[in-house]
Amino acid sequence: MPRYFIDATVGSRRQRDCEGVIALDDLSAHEIAVATLHDLARIATAEGREAPLSAVVRTEEDESLCTVSMTIRTEWNRDRRQGVGQMLEDVV
8 A cells, every 4th residue: 555645734834744654545645634634623723713724645756646725713702712822833
């Protein structure tokens, strides 16, 4: 089975995947990228700010297969986000 690399970007911060993941095929690698964005989005919503998120899937030959992207924003009522901290910066 082929190895794919999922490079994640949060805002202007990019994390290049150096280990990669083994996936059955291109569609499975795409699903892994979507799951990666899902995890990043959960953290971004807790942080309480707008965050553009993307994941680029690369092949073993370092060719870009696809890019999955989204922007997520949470607007907290009152100041309920206290204590959330800098979780988003710690992820990427």
